[in-house]
Amino acid sequence: MRVQTERRESMMANPRRIVYINSASSDNPFQIRPSYLASIMQFFQKPQSLPFLLSLFLFLTWISIRLQRVSQVPPNYIPRSTEGEWSAESDMKANLVRFSSGIPSQIAKDKRGWLLNPVSIALASGISGGAVTCASVHVGEIRPGRVRGNHRHHDTNETFVIWGATTKFRLENSKVDNGYAEVIIGAEEIAVAASPSGTAHALVNKDPIRTTFFIGCQDSIINYNGSRSEFNVWKDL
Known part of the structure:
Protein backbone atom coordinates (compact mmCIF):
# COMPACT_ATOMS: atom_id res chain seq x y z
CA MET A 1 0.00 0.00 0.00
CA ARG A 2 2.82 2.36 0.82
CA VAL A 3 4.44 1.74 -2.57
CA GLN A 4 1.20 2.50 -4.42
CA THR A 5 0.71 5.66 -2.42
CA GLU A 6 4.22 6.87 -3.29
CA ARG A 7 3.64 6.21 -7.01
CA ARG A 8 0.37 8.16 -6.93
CA GLU A 9 2.02 11.11 -5.21
CA SER A 10 4.88 11.03 -7.73
CA MET A 11 2.48 11.12 -10.69
CA MET A 12 0.57 14.04 -9.16
CA ALA A 13 3.79 15.95 -8.53
CA ASN A 14 5.08 15.39 -12.09
CA PRO A 15 2.07 15.31 -14.43
CA ARG A 16 2.72 14.05 -17.94
CA ARG A 17 2.95 16.92 -20.39
CA ILE A 18 1.16 16.66 -23.73
CA VAL A 19 2.99 18.47 -26.49
CA TYR A 20 1.03 19.61 -29.59
CA ILE A 21 3.02 20.07 -32.79
CA ASN A 22 1.50 22.63 -35.11
CA SER A 23 2.56 21.02 -38.37
CA ALA A 24 1.42 22.04 -41.84
CA SER A 25 -1.49 20.01 -43.05
CA SER A 26 -0.89 18.21 -46.29
CA ASP A 27 -4.57 18.66 -47.13
CA ASN A 28 -4.14 22.41 -47.75
CA PRO A 29 -3.59 22.80 -51.53
CA PHE A 30 -2.78 26.51 -51.28
CA GLN A 31 0.20 26.17 -48.96
CA ILE A 32 3.61 26.24 -50.66
CA ARG A 33 6.22 24.15 -48.95
CA PRO A 34 9.62 25.72 -48.44
CA SER A 35 11.20 23.11 -50.69
CA TYR A 36 8.91 24.11 -53.58
CA LEU A 37 9.69 27.79 -53.08
CA ALA A 38 13.40 27.06 -53.02
CA SER A 39 13.07 25.07 -56.26
CA ILE A 40 11.28 27.95 -57.94
CA MET A 41 13.93 30.41 -56.83
CA GLN A 42 16.67 28.13 -58.09
CA PHE A 43 14.89 27.86 -61.46
CA PHE A 44 14.76 31.65 -61.86
CA GLN A 45 18.50 31.82 -61.18
CA LYS A 46 19.27 29.51 -64.12
CA PRO A 47 19.79 30.69 -67.72
CA GLN A 48 16.95 28.38 -68.84
CA SER A 49 14.46 30.69 -67.11
CA LEU A 50 15.21 33.65 -69.40
CA PRO A 51 12.69 32.68 -72.15
CA PHE A 52 9.97 32.23 -69.55
CA LEU A 53 10.72 35.58 -67.90
CA LEU A 54 10.80 37.32 -71.28
CA SER A 55 7.43 35.84 -72.26
CA LEU A 56 5.95 36.93 -68.93
CA PHE A 57 7.31 40.44 -69.39
CA LEU A 58 5.87 40.70 -72.92
CA PHE A 59 2.49 39.45 -71.74
CA LEU A 60 2.33 42.00 -68.92
CA THR A 61 3.41 44.75 -71.33
CA TRP A 62 0.63 43.79 -73.74
CA ILE A 63 -1.95 43.87 -70.93
CA SER A 64 -0.70 47.31 -69.85
CA ILE A 65 -0.97 48.72 -73.39
CA ARG A 66 -4.48 47.37 -73.82
CA LEU A 67 -5.60 48.92 -70.55
CA GLN A 68 -4.07 52.27 -71.51
CA ARG A 69 -5.85 52.27 -74.87
CA VAL A 70 -9.19 51.49 -73.26
CA SER A 71 -8.70 54.27 -70.71
CA GLN A 72 -8.10 56.77 -73.55
CA VAL A 73 -11.56 56.31 -75.06
CA PRO A 74 -13.48 59.60 -74.74
CA PRO A 75 -16.55 59.36 -72.47
CA ASN A 76 -18.87 60.49 -75.29
CA TYR A 77 -17.31 58.24 -77.92
CA ILE A 78 -19.84 56.33 -80.03
CA PRO A 79 -18.32 53.61 -82.25
CA ARG A 80 -20.87 54.28 -84.97
CA SER A 81 -19.67 56.64 -87.63
CA THR A 82 -22.95 57.68 -89.24
CA GLU A 83 -24.26 59.39 -86.06
CA GLY A 84 -27.61 60.13 -87.69
CA GLU A 85 -26.10 61.77 -90.81
CA TRP A 86 -26.43 58.78 -93.12
CA SER A 87 -28.63 58.84 -96.20
Whole structure:
Protein backbone atom coordinates (compact mmCIF):
# COMPACT_ATOMS: atom_id res chain seq x y z
CA MET A 1 0.00 0.00 0.00
CA ARG A 2 2.82 2.36 0.82
CA VAL A 3 4.44 1.74 -2.57
CA GLN A 4 1.20 2.50 -4.42
CA THR A 5 0.71 5.66 -2.42
CA GLU A 6 4.22 6.87 -3.29
CA ARG A 7 3.64 6.21 -7.01
CA ARG A 8 0.37 8.16 -6.93
CA GLU A 9 2.02 11.11 -5.21
CA SER A 10 4.88 11.03 -7.73
CA MET A 11 2.48 11.12 -10.69
CA MET A 12 0.57 14.04 -9.16
CA ALA A 13 3.79 15.95 -8.53
CA ASN A 14 5.08 15.39 -12.09
CA PRO A 15 2.07 15.31 -14.43
CA ARG A 16 2.72 14.05 -17.94
CA ARG A 17 2.95 16.92 -20.39
CA ILE A 18 1.16 16.66 -23.73
CA VAL A 19 2.99 18.47 -26.49
CA TYR A 20 1.03 19.61 -29.59
CA ILE A 21 3.02 20.07 -32.79
CA ASN A 22 1.50 22.63 -35.11
CA SER A 23 2.56 21.02 -38.37
CA ALA A 24 1.42 22.04 -41.84
CA SER A 25 -1.49 20.01 -43.05
CA SER A 26 -0.89 18.21 -46.29
CA ASP A 27 -4.57 18.66 -47.13
CA ASN A 28 -4.14 22.41 -47.75
CA PRO A 29 -3.59 22.80 -51.53
CA PHE A 30 -2.78 26.51 -51.28
CA GLN A 31 0.20 26.17 -48.96
CA ILE A 32 3.61 26.24 -50.66
CA ARG A 33 6.22 24.15 -48.95
CA PRO A 34 9.62 25.72 -48.44
CA SER A 35 11.20 23.11 -50.69
CA TYR A 36 8.91 24.11 -53.58
CA LEU A 37 9.69 27.79 -53.08
CA ALA A 38 13.40 27.06 -53.02
CA SER A 39 13.07 25.07 -56.26
CA ILE A 40 11.28 27.95 -57.94
CA MET A 41 13.93 30.41 -56.83
CA GLN A 42 16.67 28.13 -58.09
CA PHE A 43 14.89 27.86 -61.46
CA PHE A 44 14.76 31.65 -61.86
CA GLN A 45 18.50 31.82 -61.18
CA LYS A 46 19.27 29.51 -64.12
CA PRO A 47 19.79 30.69 -67.72
CA GLN A 48 16.95 28.38 -68.84
CA SER A 49 14.46 30.69 -67.11
CA LEU A 50 15.21 33.65 -69.40
CA PRO A 51 12.69 32.68 -72.15
CA PHE A 52 9.97 32.23 -69.55
CA LEU A 53 10.72 35.58 -67.90
CA LEU A 54 10.80 37.32 -71.28
CA SER A 55 7.43 35.84 -72.26
CA LEU A 56 5.95 36.93 -68.93
CA PHE A 57 7.31 40.44 -69.39
CA LEU A 58 5.87 40.70 -72.92
CA PHE A 59 2.49 39.45 -71.74
CA LEU A 60 2.33 42.00 -68.92
CA THR A 61 3.41 44.75 -71.33
CA TRP A 62 0.63 43.79 -73.74
CA ILE A 63 -1.95 43.87 -70.93
CA SER A 64 -0.70 47.31 -69.85
CA ILE A 65 -0.97 48.72 -73.39
CA ARG A 66 -4.48 47.37 -73.82
CA LEU A 67 -5.60 48.92 -70.55
CA GLN A 68 -4.07 52.27 -71.51
CA ARG A 69 -5.85 52.27 -74.87
CA VAL A 70 -9.19 51.49 -73.26
CA SER A 71 -8.70 54.27 -70.71
CA GLN A 72 -8.10 56.77 -73.55
CA VAL A 73 -11.56 56.31 -75.06
CA PRO A 74 -13.48 59.60 -74.74
CA PRO A 75 -16.55 59.36 -72.47
CA ASN A 76 -18.87 60.49 -75.29
CA TYR A 77 -17.31 58.24 -77.92
CA ILE A 78 -19.84 56.33 -80.03
CA PRO A 79 -18.32 53.61 -82.25
CA ARG A 80 -20.87 54.28 -84.97
CA SER A 81 -19.67 56.64 -87.63
CA THR A 82 -22.95 57.68 -89.24
CA GLU A 83 -24.26 59.39 -86.06
CA GLY A 84 -27.61 60.13 -87.69
CA GLU A 85 -26.10 61.77 -90.81
CA TRP A 86 -26.43 58.78 -93.12
CA SER A 87 -28.63 58.84 -96.20
CA ALA A 88 -28.98 56.58 -99.22
CA GLU A 89 -28.49 59.61 -101.47
CA SER A 90 -25.10 60.45 -99.92
CA ASP A 91 -23.93 56.86 -100.40
CA MET A 92 -25.06 56.95 -104.01
CA LYS A 93 -23.09 60.16 -104.66
CA ALA A 94 -20.00 58.51 -103.11
CA ASN A 95 -20.54 55.40 -105.25
CA LEU A 96 -20.66 53.30 -102.10
CA VAL A 97 -22.84 50.67 -100.45
CA ARG A 98 -22.63 49.67 -96.79
CA PHE A 99 -23.52 46.53 -94.88
CA SER A 100 -23.89 45.60 -91.24
CA SER A 101 -21.25 43.29 -89.81
CA GLY A 102 -23.79 41.61 -87.55
CA ILE A 103 -26.53 39.10 -88.16
CA PRO A 104 -28.85 39.40 -90.04
CA SER A 105 -26.91 40.94 -92.92
CA GLN A 106 -26.44 40.33 -96.63
CA ILE A 107 -22.78 39.48 -96.04
CA ALA A 108 -22.96 37.76 -92.62
CA LYS A 109 -24.68 34.43 -93.04
CA ASP A 110 -23.67 32.71 -89.79
CA LYS A 111 -21.81 33.20 -86.53
CA ARG A 112 -18.39 32.94 -88.18
CA GLY A 113 -18.71 36.52 -89.48
CA TRP A 114 -18.99 38.28 -92.81
CA LEU A 115 -17.68 37.21 -96.21
CA LEU A 116 -18.00 38.87 -99.61
CA ASN A 117 -16.66 39.13 -103.14
CA PRO A 118 -16.02 42.86 -103.69
CA VAL A 119 -16.38 42.78 -107.49
CA SER A 120 -19.61 40.78 -107.66
CA ILE A 121 -21.29 42.53 -104.73
CA ALA A 122 -20.45 45.96 -106.17
CA LEU A 123 -22.03 45.01 -109.49
CA ALA A 124 -25.05 43.47 -107.77
CA SER A 125 -25.52 46.63 -105.68
CA GLY A 126 -25.51 48.92 -108.70
CA ILE A 127 -22.09 50.48 -108.08
CA SER A 128 -20.59 51.43 -111.44
CA GLY A 129 -17.07 52.28 -112.54
CA GLY A 130 -15.26 49.80 -110.32
CA ALA A 131 -12.86 47.03 -111.22
CA VAL A 132 -14.40 44.10 -113.07
CA THR A 133 -11.29 41.96 -112.57
CA CYS A 134 -8.49 42.26 -110.03
CA ALA A 135 -5.21 42.59 -111.89
CA SER A 136 -3.69 44.12 -108.74
CA VAL A 137 -4.78 43.83 -105.10
CA HIS A 138 -3.68 45.87 -102.09
CA VAL A 139 -4.52 45.06 -98.47
CA GLY A 140 -3.64 47.59 -95.79
CA GLU A 141 -4.44 49.43 -92.60
CA ILE A 142 -5.00 53.07 -91.67
CA ARG A 143 -4.18 53.98 -88.11
CA PRO A 144 -6.20 56.58 -86.17
CA GLY A 145 -5.90 60.03 -87.71
CA ARG A 146 -4.07 58.83 -90.82
CA VAL A 147 -4.96 59.12 -94.51
CA ARG A 148 -4.68 56.72 -97.45
CA GLY A 149 -5.28 57.55 -101.08
CA ASN A 150 -5.88 61.24 -101.76
CA HIS A 151 -4.83 60.54 -105.33
CA ARG A 152 -6.23 60.05 -108.81
CA HIS A 153 -5.35 57.28 -111.30
CA HIS A 154 -6.17 57.94 -114.94
CA ASP A 155 -5.77 54.38 -116.22
CA THR A 156 -7.25 52.26 -113.44
CA ASN A 157 -10.70 51.47 -112.09
CA GLU A 158 -10.72 50.53 -108.40
CA THR A 159 -13.06 48.79 -106.01
CA PHE A 160 -12.59 49.05 -102.24
CA VAL A 161 -13.72 47.12 -99.19
CA ILE A 162 -13.46 49.23 -96.01
CA TRP A 163 -14.08 48.10 -92.42
CA GLY A 164 -12.84 48.15 -88.83
CA ALA A 165 -13.16 51.77 -87.66
CA THR A 166 -14.99 55.07 -88.10
CA THR A 167 -13.74 56.05 -91.55
CA LYS A 168 -14.34 58.95 -93.93
CA PHE A 169 -14.51 58.06 -97.62
CA ARG A 170 -14.22 60.90 -100.13
CA LEU A 171 -14.80 60.50 -103.85
CA GLU A 172 -14.45 63.11 -106.57
CA ASN A 173 -17.85 63.91 -108.05
CA SER A 174 -18.44 66.81 -110.45
CA LYS A 175 -22.20 66.64 -109.83
CA VAL A 176 -21.74 67.79 -106.21
CA ASP A 177 -21.34 71.51 -105.48
CA ASN A 178 -17.93 71.24 -103.76
CA GLY A 179 -16.61 68.78 -106.33
CA TYR A 180 -16.65 65.65 -104.17
CA ALA A 181 -18.97 63.36 -102.23
CA GLU A 182 -18.09 62.36 -98.68
CA VAL A 183 -19.56 59.78 -96.31
CA ILE A 184 -18.69 58.33 -92.90
CA ILE A 185 -18.51 54.56 -92.48
CA GLY A 186 -19.34 53.17 -89.06
CA ALA A 187 -16.99 51.01 -87.01
CA GLU A 188 -19.57 48.19 -87.14
CA GLU A 189 -20.14 48.54 -90.88
CA ILE A 190 -18.47 47.19 -94.00
CA ALA A 191 -18.47 49.39 -97.09
CA VAL A 192 -17.85 48.53 -100.73
CA ALA A 193 -16.98 51.54 -102.92
CA ALA A 194 -15.84 52.10 -106.48
CA SER A 195 -13.58 54.78 -107.95
CA PRO A 196 -13.60 54.94 -111.76
CA SER A 197 -10.40 55.87 -113.60
CA GLY A 198 -9.67 59.58 -113.47
CA THR A 199 -11.61 59.96 -110.20
CA ALA A 200 -9.79 61.02 -107.03
CA HIS A 201 -10.48 59.18 -103.78
CA ALA A 202 -9.28 59.26 -100.16
CA LEU A 203 -9.80 57.28 -96.96
CA VAL A 204 -9.38 58.94 -93.56
CA ASN A 205 -9.48 57.10 -90.23
CA LYS A 206 -11.62 59.29 -87.94
CA ASP A 207 -11.64 56.78 -85.10
CA PRO A 208 -9.66 57.68 -81.92
CA ILE A 209 -8.87 54.05 -81.09
CA ARG A 210 -9.55 51.52 -83.82
CA THR A 211 -7.67 50.78 -87.02
CA THR A 212 -9.26 50.97 -90.46
CA PHE A 213 -8.64 48.02 -92.77
CA PHE A 214 -9.19 48.01 -96.50
CA ILE A 215 -8.75 45.99 -99.67
CA GLY A 216 -8.17 47.75 -102.98
CA CYS A 217 -8.84 45.87 -106.22
CA GLN A 218 -7.50 47.47 -109.43
CA ASP A 219 -8.19 46.24 -112.98
CA SER A 220 -4.65 47.14 -114.14
CA ILE A 221 -1.17 47.43 -112.67
CA ILE A 222 -0.58 50.93 -111.28
CA ASN A 223 2.73 52.63 -111.98
CA TYR A 224 3.06 54.99 -109.03
CA ASN A 225 6.14 56.61 -110.55
CA GLY A 226 4.41 57.38 -113.84
CA SER A 227 2.64 60.52 -114.98
CA ARG A 228 -0.81 58.90 -115.08
CA SER A 229 -1.36 59.34 -111.34
CA GLU A 230 -1.85 62.56 -109.37
CA PHE A 231 -1.22 62.80 -105.64
CA ASN A 232 -2.31 65.13 -102.81
CA VAL A 233 -5.45 66.14 -104.62
CA TRP A 234 -7.12 67.66 -101.55
CA LYS A 235 -5.21 69.88 -99.12
CA ASP A 236 -7.77 69.76 -96.29
CA LEU A 237 -7.28 66.09 -95.35
